Amino acid sequence: MSTNEIAGSANVIGSKKRLPPEVSILGVLIGIAIVFEILGWIFVGDSFLANKQRLSIIILQVSVIGIIAVGVTQVIITAGVDLSSGSIVGLSAMVAASLAQTSANPRAVYPTLTDISPIWAILAGLGVGLLAGIVNGSLIARTKIPPFIATLGMMVSARGLAKWYTLGQPVALLDDSFTWFGKSFNIFGFPLPLPVIVFLLVAVICHIALTYTRYGKFTYAIGANPQAARVSGINIGGHLIKVYAVAGLLSGLAGVMTAARAASGQPGMGVAYELDAIAAAVIGGTSLSGGVGRITGTVIGTIILGVLTSGFTFLKVGAYYQEIIKGIIIVSAVIIDQHRQNKRKKA
Amino acid sequence: MNGTGTMDATPAGGAAMDGGYLLEVENVRKEFPGVVALDNVQLRLKRGSVHALMGENGAGKSTLMKIVAGIYTPDSGSFKLRGEDIKLRGPLDALEHGIAMIHQELNLMAPMTVAENIWIRREPLTRFGFVDHGEMRRKTAELFKRLNIDIDPDVQVGTLTVASRQMVEIAKAVSYESDVLIMDEPTSALTEREVDHLFTIIRALRGQGKGIIYITHKMNELFEIADEFSVFRDGKYIATKLSHEVTRDDIIRMMVGREITQMFPKEEVPIGAVVLSAKGLTLKGVFSDVSFDVRSGEILGIAGLVGSGRSNIAETVFGVTPADAGTIELFGKTVRIDSPSTAMRHGMAFLTEDRKETGCFLLLDIQENTQMAVLQSGYVKNGFVKQKHLSRDSVEISQALRVKTPDMAEPIINLSGGNQQKVLIARWLLTKPKILILDEPTRGIDVGAKAEIHRLISKLAGQGVAVIMISSEMPEVLGMSDRIMVVHEGRVTGFLDRAEASQVKIMELASH
Ligand SMILES: Nc1ncnc2c1ncn2[C@@H]1O[C@H](COP(=O)(O)OP(=O)(O)OP(=O)(O)O)[C@@H](O)[C@H]1O
Ligand SMILES: [Mg+2]
Numbered sequence: 001m002s003t004n005e006i007a008g009s010a011n012v013i014g015s016k017k018r019l020p021p022e023v024s025i026l027g028v029l030i031g032i033a034i035v036f037e038i039l040g041w042i043f044v045g046d047s048f049l050a051n052k053q054r055l056s057i058i059i060l061q062v063s064v065i066g067i068i069a070v071g072v073t074q075v076i077i078t079a080g081v082d083l084s085s086g087s088i089v090g091l092s093a094m095v096a097a098s099l100a101q102t103s104a105n106p107r108a109v110y111p112t113l114t115d116i117s118p119i120w121a122i123l124a125g126l127g128v129g130l131l132a133g134i135v136n137g138s139l140i141a142r143t144k145i146p147p148f149i150a151t152l153g154m155m156v157s158a159r160g161l162a163k164w165y166t167l168g169q170p171v172a173l174l175d176d177s178f179t180w181f182g183k184s185f186n187i188f189g190f191p192l193p194l195p196v197i198v199f200l201l202v203a204v205i206c207h208i209a210l211t212y213t214r215y216g217k218f219t220y221a222i223g224a225n226p227q228a229a230r231v232s233g234i235n236i237g238g239h240l241i242k243v244y245a246v247a248g249l250l251s252g253l254a255g256v257m258t259a260a261r262a263a264s265g266q267p268g269m270g271v272a273y274e275l276d277a278i279a280a281a282v283i284g285g286t287s288l289s290g291g292v293g294r295i296t297g298t299v300i301g302t303i304i305l306g307v308l309t310s311g312f313t314f315l316k317v318g319a320y321y322q323e324i325i326k327g328i329i330i331v332s333a334v335i336i337d338q339h340r341q342n343k344r345k346k347a
Numbered sequence: 348m349n350g351t352g353t354m355d356a357t358p359a360g361g362a363a364m365d366g367g368y369l370l371e372v373e374n375v376r377k378e379f380p381g382v383v384a385l386d387n388v389q390l391r392l393k394r395g396s397v398h399a400l401m402g403e404n405g406a407g408k409s410t411l412m413k414i415v416a417g418i419y420t421p422d423s424g425s426f427k428l429r430g431e432d433i434k435l436r437g438p439l440d441a442l443e444h445g446i447a448m449i450h451q452e453l454n455l456m457a458p459m460t461v462a463e464n465i466w467i468r469r470e471p472l473t474r475f476g477f478v479d480h481g482e483m484r485r486k487t488a489e490l491f492k493r494l495n496i497d498i499d500p501d502v503q504v505g506t507l508t509v510a511s512r513q514m515v516e517i518a519k520a521v522s523y524e525s526d527v528l529i530m531d532e533p534t535s536a537l538t539e540r541e542v543d544h545l546f547t548i549i550r551a552l553r554g555q556g557k558g559i560i561y562i563t564h565k566m567n568e569l570f571e572i573a574d575e576f577s578v579f580r581d582g583k584y585i586a587t588k589l590s591h592e593v594t595r596d597d598i599i600r601m602m603v604g605r606e607i608t609q610m611f612p613k614e615e616v617p618i619g620a621v622v623l624s625a626k627g628l629t630l631k632g633v634f635s636d637v638s639f640d641v642r643s644g645e646i647l648g649i650a651g652l653v654g655s656g657r658s659n660i661a662e663t664v665f666g667v668t669p670a671d672a673g674t675i676e677l678f679g680k681t682v683r684i685d686s687p688s689t690a691m692r693h694g695m696a697f698l699t700e701d702r703k704e705t706g707c708f709l710l711l712d713i714q715e716n717t718q719m720a721v722l723q724s725g726y727v728k729n730g731f732v733k734q735k736h737l738s739r740d741s742v743e744i745s746q747a748l749r750v751k752t753p754d755m756a757e758p759i760i761n762l763s764g765g766n767q768q769k770v771l772i773a774r775w776l777l778t779k780p781k782i783l784i785l786d787e788p789t790r791g792i793d794v795g796a797k798a799e800i801h802r803l804i805s806k807l808a809g810q811g812v813a814v815i816m817i818s819s820e821m822p823e824v825l826g827m828s829d830r831i832m833v834v835h836e837g838r839v840t841g842f843l844d845r846a847e848a849s850q851v852k853i854m855e856l857a858s859h
Contacts, residue, residue, distance in 0.1 A: 213730045214722050221719050224708035231667060231705050232720040232774070233691040291710035 021285050022297045028283075028333050029304050036311035048314055056184070056191045060261075062306035063199035064089075066299060067254045069277040069284075070199075070206045071247030073298040076281050077210075078243055079223040079290025080140065080147035084154035085251040085277055088132045089270025090162040092255025096125030097171035097265025100178035109171055118178040122256050129252015130245055132158055137244030141237030147244075155274070162267040171265035182261030195257045202250060207295040219243060223290030280305055283333045304333065367430050369394045369558040370415070370446075370527055375424030377410055379761065381753035384410040385421070388584040390577055392527065392558040397549060399573035399590070400562045401602055403793040404765025405751040406579040408562050409451055412529045415560070416448040417441030429526075445526040449516050449533050451562075451764040451791065452703040457505030462487040464504050465519045490522050494548055509536045509701050510653035517545060521552070528552060529560045532764065534568060535790045536700065538653045538819040539854075546572050564765070564793050565820070566595050578602055603795045613827055614805045619643035621679075622813040623782050625664060628673035633659045634837035637673070641782070641813040646804065648828030649817045650853050656837040657817045658700050661784050664815070665697040666690040677782075691723055696780035698771055700787050700817075706771045707759050714755040716770050717741040721777040744773045747803070749796050764791045772800065776807075783807060784815045789823065801827060821850050833857050 033049060040048040049055070068085045075082045098109035100121035108114050132154055139150040184193040210216035218239050221229040230236055254273070259265045284301030286293025308329060312322040370392040377385040385407045392398050400408045413419045415426075417435035426433055428444055435441050441448075455464045462483045463470075471482040487500035496514050504512060513536050520528055530549075534542045549559055549572055561573060569576060569590055578585040578601040585601050621640045628637040634656035641647045651657045663670045666684040674681050677693050684690050687697070699705040708716050718726070718737050726737040742755060748769040752762060759767055768791050775783065788804070789797045804827065808814055818824045824831055831843045833856035841856040 212732060212734070214727045214732055215730060217715065217719065217722055217732060220711060220715070221708055224710040225705075227705045228708055229719070231665075231687050231697060231699055233688040233723045234719075235686070235688050291708070 020294075020296070022294065022300060024336075025283065025285055025297055025300050025304075025333070028336065029300055029307065032304060032307055032311070032329075036307065036314065039311075039315055043315055046314075048311060052190060054310060054314065056193070058303070058306040058310045059196045060184075060193040061309060062302045063193065063195040064254045064257055064261075065273060065276045065280060065305065066199045066302040067195075067202050067250050067257065068247075068273055069280040069298050069302050070203050070295055071250035072274070072277045073281040073284070073286050073293050073295060074206065074210065074219055074243050075147070075247045076278070076286045076288060077219050077223045077290060077293045078240060079226070079288075080240070080244075081151065081278065081288070082136065082244065082247050082251075083148065083151040083274050084132060084136060084158055085247065085254075086270040086273035086275075087155045087158035087162065088129050088248060088251035089255040089258055089273055090267055091132070091158045091165070092125040092128045092252040093259035093262075093269045094162045094165045094171060094265040094267060095128045096121040096178075096256045097174055097259045098165070099124050100174045100259070101171065102173050102175050105173040108173075109166060115175060118175065118181070121178050122181070125256035125259070126249060126252045129255060130249045133245040133248015133251070134241060136248060137241035140244065141240045159267070159271075162269075165267070168267060170267075171259075172263075174259070174263050174265075179260050179263045182257060182259075182263070193261075195261065198253070198257060202253070203295050203299050206246075210295060215239075215242065220291055223292075225291070276305055279330050283330060305330075368392060368427070369429060371425075371427040372411070372415065373425045373427075375411065375414060375421045375426075377407075377414060377419060377421050381757075383582050385414075386582045387424075388579060388582070390415075390560075390584075391587070392560060393574075394558055395553055395556045396574040397553055397559045397561055397572050399569050399576035400560060400579065401564075401569065401576055401598060402579035402585075403581075403602055403795060404769070404791075405581075405763040406602075406793075407582045408579060409531055409763060411579070412448060412531055412560065412562065415441070415527070416446055416529055418448075442523055442525065445523075446529070447520045447523040447525040447527070448529040449520045449531060451531040451535075453509070453512050453516060453701070455504045455512055455515060458503060460501050460503055461498055461507075461515055462500040464515060465490070465500075465522055490518055494518055494521060495544065508654050508658070510538065510541055513537060514541065514544075517548065521548065525557075527558050527560070529562075531562045532564070532791055533561075534563065534565065536653075536787065536819070538651075539821065540652055540858075542568070564791065564797070566598065566794070569598070570595075580604060599794055602793070613646075613801070614809055616644045616805075616809040618645045618829065619811060622677065623664070623815075624676040626674050626676070628660065628663055628670045628675070630659060630663055630668060631671045634663075634834070637834075637837075637839050639832050639839065639842075641815055643781075643811045643813050644808050645829045646808050646814040646816055646827055648824040648831040649815065649834060650821075650824050650831055651834035651857050653819070655834045655857065657834050658786050659837075660834065661697065661786050661815065661817060662699075664690070665695055665784060667697075688723060691720070691778065694781035695784065696720070696775035696778050696782070697784040698775050698786060698788055700790070702764075702767055702771055702790070707767055709758075709760045711759065712756045713745070713750070713752060713759050713762065713770055714738060714741055716759045717745065717755075717773050717777065720774050724778060740777065741773065744776055745770065747799075748773055749799060765793055765796065768792055769796065769800075776803070780812060782813045782815070784817075786817045787819065788816060789818075789820070821853065824853070825850065 036048040040046055072082050072085060099113055100118055101108040101114050103114040136151050136154050139145060140147050181194055184191040210219060218234050221234060222236055222239060226236060255270065258269050280301035281293065281298045282288060283304055284297030286298060308326050368391045372390045374387045375385050376387055388411060402408050410419065414421050417438045417440050433444060465487055466483050471479045471486065473479045484500050491498060496518055498511055498514065504515065513533060517533060533545060552559060563569060573590045575587060575589045577587040580602060619642055622643045624640045626638050629635040637660055649657050662668050664675060666686045666689050669685045675684055682693060708719065718741055722732065726733045750769045751766050759770060772788065789800055792800060804814060816827060825848055829845050831848050831853060833840050833853055835857050843852055
């Protein structure tokens with residue numbers, strides 16, 4: 001009887017066009033880039049953006065953080081958090097590197113396992129990450145301890161393992177077939193590093209998974225209302241293990257990429273990456289209270305972080321100031337975004 | 348305080364003698380994206396009276412009350428309190444002006460105690476600025492004594508039943524001592540006994556000259572407690588009348604704009620074999636030795652007072668809180684139901700009582716909310732959701748239930764309470780259950796849609812679904828059930844057949 005009831009056919013769905021939430025955060029990114037461009041012309045007398053080399057570095061820098069952030073986003077959507085990503089990067093970099101050494105190294109970690117196919121190094125690095133993720137997830141699902149604590153434990157222990165693995169020594173002299181994965185390729189005259197391609201691939205896959213699969217629907221449901229999710233028949237524990245496993249796997253991948261690019265494994269790799277990854281997700285609109293967030297936002301959030309770092313270096317801002325200002329900008333971006341979202345909600 | 352005796356006895360209308368209205372709202376308009384929730388509506392509340400708001404789901408009742416309580420700002424309209432123009436800046440401002448509201452959904456903090464919840468933001472302090480828990484407890488006890496509520500001020504709200512929480516909400520609202528008290532469907536989770544209790548409280552407040560705005564979908568309550576009422580339809584103001592001037596049918600006609608023929612369209616259907624058989628189910632400290640059978644095509648009503656364990660039994664059958672002892676047989680086979688997903692694999696569905704806590708995914712949209720349960724068993728291929736197909740079926744079922752919304756992509760939080768309830772019913776119907784457990788299925792649902800839902804339940808039974816229905820509404824239990832199981836303090840006190848069941852018999856079994 002009422003005109004407001006859903007109209008007669010299925011095509012009503014999505015009929016009311018809404019701006020995706022990423023638009024506002026994309027605006028922030030463009031704004032920051034423009035500010036650097038203007039400041040660049042004023043203080044350095046050079047363009048910030050019209051520089052292939054710099055753009056290439058920005059996206060390379062962001063791709064490792066980005067891979068982690070894509071995993072962390074999923075964890076945060078379930079109303080959890082993963083503090084162990086950075087340490088997993090370190091551990092996985094060490095393990096991968098140790099299986100990618102050349103026989104030219106007289107002090108290889110495994111003298112009998114030199115010059116082997118890079119596949120083993122990669123699989124080992126990924127495996128370490130996956131395993132750490134499963135441990136995180138199982139701890140949370142089975143013992144019901146808060147994700148903050150479970151992953152804090154993993155953060156400390158994985159870092160310890162990374163150092164113990166070679167008693168603090170870096171793993172050097174890696175095979176070219178392995179370091180190839182950190183190289184850049186010229187695509188249409190633009191130097192595109194392989195990690196960037198991996199990052200984009202990971203982002204696309206996870207975006208599809210979150211949007212179109214049952215895995216994705218359940219991830220949002222658990223974050224939005226765990227009790228209702230349980231009553232809807234969702235196996236929360238089992239699903240959380242999957243989500244943390246994915247996050248761990250992606251951290252492992254980031255570790256492999258880091259080792260390949262640096263052509264070495266060092267126990268201190270990836271320190272504090274988890275914080276950048278969480279920041280990227282939150283800047284991108286993922287809500288720490290769960291149920292809300294999208295990979296597209298996280299990708300933009302990651303790029304914002306990269307642009308900030310690169311822009312400050314370009315303007316020759318001192319390192320201390322960089323950090324101070326970066327902190328302020330991260331918080332401001334989130335405040336602006338939330339404010340806009342609230343306004344939209346209240347209408 | 349006025350003389351309670353004389354005011355109490357004053358019938359409707361006469362109460363406004365002291366001149367003017369307590370609250371006058373004129374020409375209020377409120378738009379949400381895609382919906383005109385209120386279109387130039389008005390409301391006048393007299394001192395010492397109970398004013399009911401009536402209207403279908405989504406008519407705009409809650410929206411109007413949220414405006415009065417300072418939660419929404421109207422797009423336009425004027426607002427007079429005690430004859431003076433005011434403009435509210437927020438809910439706190441409204442409280443300071445003497446307007447308190449009990450919301451349609453519960454708003455208590457589960458991990459905090461009853462006393463903490465009631466005095467939040469107004470905690471009594473010690474000399475050193477610490478919260479004075481002793482004083483807080485004393486004030487709560489005093490308040491409860493005055494209202495005759497029997498709840499321990501020190502227990503965590505999370506451990507209380509929905510009905511007890513509702514009583515806490517009521518006590519909290521009363522504790523503000525405000526002149527205008529808004530109650531948005533306060534009885535939707537209460538059984539008759541608490542409803543009577545609430546009415547006693549309301550009458551006392553009315554006697555003190557307060558104005559009470561009372562939203563309900565239950566007709567009998569209107570005649571029992573309201574002096575006058577206003578009707579809204581699709582965001583428009585229809586009329587204000589004295590409640591003793593009209594009949595039930597008059598009101599329905601005003602609300603719906605059409606006739607509703609039959610309220611409990613129960614069909615006679617052949618009843619088949621036993622589908623679910625519970626034997627000696629026990630959950631320590633909650634209920635014990637509960638045994639019952641449900642047959643295909645049968646509607647088993649469960650009646651009992653609040654706190655009797657009705658909902659707990661349903662939760663155990665569905666695996667939310669697995670039983671400590673006893674067995675459940677499904678289709679003749681003993682099955683250990685240790686989680687809702689196990690129950691669902693065996694064809695069960697369970698509409699829970701508290702739509703905010705265990706029902707809605709408030710951050711997600713209507714489509715997501717509708718489809719969440721069925722994804723366990725269907726519409727998924729290789730992990731990918733068959734969204735087109737699923738969306739089409741979801742829309743179909745939402746239409747059958749008359750969910751009122753411009754768009755399935757609307758966040759469910761923007762729906763009116765009754766429409767949220769319909770979405771949750773749609774969620775479970777989509778799973779095509781063989782055993783359907785409904786806990787207060789028509790909670791907050793308007794008369795028209797209620798008849799629709801009853802018809803649907805009947806139809807499902809006709810298709811061989813076994814239905815277990817918990818309801819606090821006597822007419823609903825009596826009208827819909829083939830058999831009624833009565834529960835009292837965690838024990839089954841008896842079964843009544845449809846033919847022999849009556850309100851009196853149920854109450855006898857429910858309270859001895
Ligand atoms: N925050 C909001 N955003 C968008 N639309 C809203 C919002 N709140 C309410 N509405 C819409 O406004 C209309 C009126 O809703 P309201 O909650 O006032 O109904 P109601 O009369 O209280 O219904 P019920 O009996 O089901 O509780 C509905 O169509 C609803 O979908
Ligand atoms: Mg309402």
